[in-house]
Amino acid sequence: MTRKNKGRQKVEMVKMPNESNLQVTFSKRRSGLFKKASELCTLCGAEVAIIVFSPGKKVFSFGHPCVESVVERFLTRNPPQISGTMQLIEAHRNASVRELNMQLTQVLNQLEVEKKRGEELNQMRKASQAQCWWEAPIEELNLPQLEQLKMSLEELKKSVGKQAEKILIQNSNPPPQFFPGSSSNGGINLPFDHHAKNNTGFNPNMMPHGYNNNPGFGRGFY
Amino acid sequence: MTRKKVKLAYIPSDSARKATFKKRKKGLMKKVSELSTLCGIEACAIIFSPFDGEPEIWPSPVSVRHMLSQFKNMPKMEQSKKMVNQDSFLKQRIARANEQLKRQRKDNREKEITKVMFKGLTTVGKLLQQDLNMLDLNDLGWIVEQNLKEISKRMEVLNKGGSINSSSGATAAHSSSQGEKKSSGFEQKQQRWLLDLMNPKQNNTGGFRGEDVIMFPFGDGESATTHSNNLWSNPFYP
Numbered sequence: 001m002t003r004k005n006k007g008r009q010k011v012e013m014v015k016m017p018n019e020s021n022l023q024v025t026f027s028k029r030r031s032g033l034f035k036k037a038s039e040l041c042t043l044c045g046a047e048v049a050i051i052v053f054s055p056g057k058k059v060f061s062f063g064h065p066c067v068e069s070v071v072e073r074f075l076t077r078n079p080p081q082i083s084g085t086m087q088l089i090e091a092h093r094n095a096s097v098r099e100l101n102m103q104l105t106q107v108l109n110q111l112e113v114e115k116k117r118g119e120e121l122n123q124m125r126k127a128s129q130a131q132c133w134w135e136a137p138i139e140e141l142n143l144p145q146l147e148q149l150k151m152s153l154e155e156l157k158k159s160v161g162k163q164a165e166k167i168l169i170q171n172s173n174p175p176p177q178f179f180p181g182s183s184s185n186g187g188i189n190l191p192f193d194h195h196a197k198n199n200t201g202f203n204p205n206m207m208p209h210g211y212n213n214n215p216g217f218g219r220g221f222y
Numbered sequence: 223m224t225r226k227k228v229k230l231a232y233i234p235s236d237s238a239r240k241a242t243f244k245k246r247k248k249g250l251m252k253k254v255s256e257l258s259t260l261c262g263i264e265a266c267a268i269i270f271s272p273f274d275g276e277p278e279i280w281p282s283p284v285s286v287r288h289m290l291s292q293f294k295n296m297p298k299m300e301q302s303k304k305m306v307n308q309d310s311f312l313k314q315r316i317a318r319a320n321e322q323l324k325r326q327r328k329d330n331r332e333k334e335i336t337k338v339m340f341k342g343l344t345t346v347g348k349l350l351q352q353d354l355n356m357l358d359l360n361d362l363g364w365i366v367e368q369n370l371k372e373i374s375k376r377m378e379v380l381n382k383g384g385s386i387n388s389s390s391g392a393t394a395a396h397s398s399s400q401g402e403k404k405s406s407g408f409e410q411k412q413q414r415w416l417l418d419l420m421n422p423k424q425n426n427t428g429g430f431r432g433e434d435v436i437m438f439p440f441g442d443g444e445s446a447t448t449h450s451n452n453l454w455s456n457p458f459y460p
Contacts (some may be wrong), residue, residue, distance in 0.1 A: 134343065
């Protein structure tokens with residue numbers, strides 16, 4: 001099983017000895033810090049400013065509503081101005097942030113779904129590898145097995161080609177009735193037009209997420 | 223630690239919001255401190271609670287004021303280069319998450335197609351039972367071809383360059399001359415693939431003849447023409 005990282009490890013609270021590790025740590029932790037600050041602002045309606053100087057002497061900052069206003073508020077010790085225009089601007093800004101948070105949540109949820117699916121597929125592959133020798137990684141196969149697998153795959157490739165040809169032919173033959181005035185394209189489907197009506201009777205997709213809604217043929221996965 | 227998933231929205235309940243604020247503010251300060259120590263850098267935080275007007279700051283008023291003047295003394299350009307607010311920060315996060323999502327979907331698609339391939343191996347001649355459309359067939363063909371390439375390479379290794387039969391010899395020669403060009407097939411227009419498929423004239427390697435008009439995977443031996451070895455558009459690496 002391949003792991004992307006070592007998982008959570010306890011870290012000693014001293015300056016990191018390794019220069020490149022330090023850089024990576026800075027990068028990751030700064031990002032995480034801003035994330036936490038962002039969440040604090042969203043969840044609790046706090047006003048926050050964070051200023052961080054990088055090892056390379058660059059400056060990173062996060063601020064809500066913005067770095068300047070929070071800094072000013074701190075320096076001048078003035079209570080925040082609550083003029084009418086300010087309130088309007090504030091309201092707009094908050095609405096936009098709300099939207100973005102929802103969008104982010106949506107994408108993160110989708111990501112989680114896909115990750116779970118990925119795990120599921122990994123498990124399935126592992127399970128079937130136990131029963132089917134040909135599903136093992138190619139490095140683990142011996143010569144006669146490779147020969148056999150090769151032949152089977154070449155057979156499969158032929159089938160695929162034939163199947164594709166069949167679909168193509170089906171698509172380019174107009175059905176018996178042709179209604180020029182109808183809303184369909186008259187039954188003549190261009191070979192790579194995924195938006196054409198399915199009049200050939202094959203399933204639009206065996207894959208989840210509707211991949212055949214992608215324009216552009218050669219992409220396949222997008 | 224509760225570990226309950228929290229909705230990314232303003233907490234309506236006053237008490238819950240207050241409690242959350244207290245905890246998270248403490249956590250945030252801790253994180254700033256850790257960042258500063260671990261990386262040997264200067265950092266400061268100013269937090270205005272929604273409940274009262276007094277800011278909480280780290281590390282100390284003096285240090286914060288010092289850092290602020292340091293900050294303000296930098297050219298405006300430098301200051302704003304890496305400056306974000308909620309709006310821009312969230313947009314960055316969304317973009318990053320979308321990238322990850324795209325990658326994960328691509329990965330999963332590859333796994334799914336491989337699954338289809340293995341299924342296709344055991345139900346010979348009944349490929350149609352899987353109800354595949356052109357997109358699926360295209361991807362399937364590509365994956366089959368990738369596997370064939372890998373197999374040939376592996377076979378070459380095992381044979382230690384000894385006498386191999388003509389077909390795998392041609393393929394092995396091709397794989398080695400091609401290297402790891404995974405993305406080279408991408409530019410292919412799908413029409414070309416189909417054209418090759420249906421045009422028996424190009425099939426001059428003596429591979430599959432007769433009623434099979436499918437081109438031999440590694441073409442006519444010329445790697446000069448981009449299409450000869452990559453009939454199948456590369457679905458994985460656009």
